[in-house]
Amino acid sequence: MPKDVRGHLIPGRISPPRPVDASIARPEYVGKSRPAKHVGGDVYDEATIDRIRAAGTIAADAIAAVGAAVRPGVTTDELDRIGHDFVTSHDAYPSTLGYRGFAKSVCSSVNEVVCHGIPDDTVLEAGDIVNIDITAFKDGVHGDSNRTFIVGQASDEVTQLVERTEEALRRAIRVALPGRRVNVIGRTIEQYAKRFGYGVVRDFTGHGVGTSFHSGLIIPHYDTEQYDTEMVPGMVFTIEPMLTLGTHEWDGWDDGWTIVTRDRSITAQFEHTIVVREGGAEILTLPSA
Incomplete structure (x- = not known):
């Protein structure tokens, strides 16, 4: 169980990347060190919005499938397998796989991990x-x-x-109106x-998404x-608030991805x-049922 003596997470063993059938189209950045610069704006x-909605529905349904498997004793690597298999079985590509070297199809962020947790042999409790x-x-x-799931029953x-x-996400979506x-x-x-x-959390934000995974548009x-970009009809982006029981400050692990709260508070x-x-x-990422 990859935790230290204080019960804080430490890096675990990461299994090899999962294969994707050659018939499934890859994003342009797969196999490269970084994605190409976004062109075409955020409107x-x-x-195209219909296509984003279709991709978003696959992502939402995959999250639901993973969430159904969240329980004590399961590893985050097994959750990655479920998410990977769901996405690829719908002839879609898991966008994180190969993005700037990320080796997994799901980000799994446990307890004090703010974001970008890499699935490994961590056993959920x-x-x-x-x-x-x-x-x-x-x-x-x-x-x-993304969604946060509780493993069993947590404290109040x-x-x-x-x-x-x-x-907070629901309230933020309600204020996203043209002219603001x-x-x-x-x-x-x-x-x-x-x-x-x-x-x-301040340093990890929402972003423009569509033909590019991240367009450069920042949503604080x-x-x-x-x-202070003005919102206009047809603009597509993510909103993804990260709230903590303690500080908004963070530390990064040596893997170059995993971000944890500096005080190791839950997020x-x-x-x-x-x-x-x-x-x-x-909302373009609602589940199909």
């Missing part, structure tokens, strides 16, 4: 939480989503953190989180004037890909 026509982040690439576009404090992080600046999203999240004394989750995250509409945002 899409309806035909009752009372843990685990965030499952899956992006599916199909027909030339990506759909990106942790359970409330998970529930309130999801509520993207920083209203972060303001909404931080104002809500401060009611409970939660930390709001905290109150800032720095990011939760939820994410949807949305498109801005005149009457309010539409």
Whole structure:
């Protein structure tokens, strides 16, 4: 069980990347050190939005399939296998696999891991939480989503953190309207989180998504004037708040991916890909049932 004497996570054993049938189209960055620069902006026509929605539905259904398997005794590597098999069985490619060298098809972030946890032989225990982040690439576009699951039954404090992080996402989606600046999203999240004394992670943000996994558009989750892109109809991006029971500051592991809270406090995250509409945002990463 990869934890230290204080019960904090440490790196575990990572199995080899899972194969993807050659018939499934890969994103352009697979096999390269970095993706090509995004072109074309963040506003899409309806035909492309339909494709993003289709990819997003696969991602959401894959997350649900993984979530159904979350229980004490399961490893995060097994959760990766379930997510990988679901995505590829729907003729889609798991976008994280091969992205900037990431070796897995799912991000699995347990307890104090803020984001980008690499599935390994970590065994989940009752009372843990685990965030499952899956992006599916199909027909030339990506759909990106994540959810945090409770393993068995957690403490009231942790359970409330998970529930309130999801509520922060819902509130943020409601304020995504044409003519507003993207920083209203972060303001909404931080104002809500401060009611409970939660930390709001700043350095990992929402982003433009569609024909590119990350377009360069930044969606802040905290109150800032720095990011002020105007939202317009047809704009597609993710909102993915990360709230903590302690600090918003973080440390990175030597693997170059895993981000943990500096004080090792528990952290939760939820994410949807949305498109801005005149009457309010539409979620593109809803499950099929």
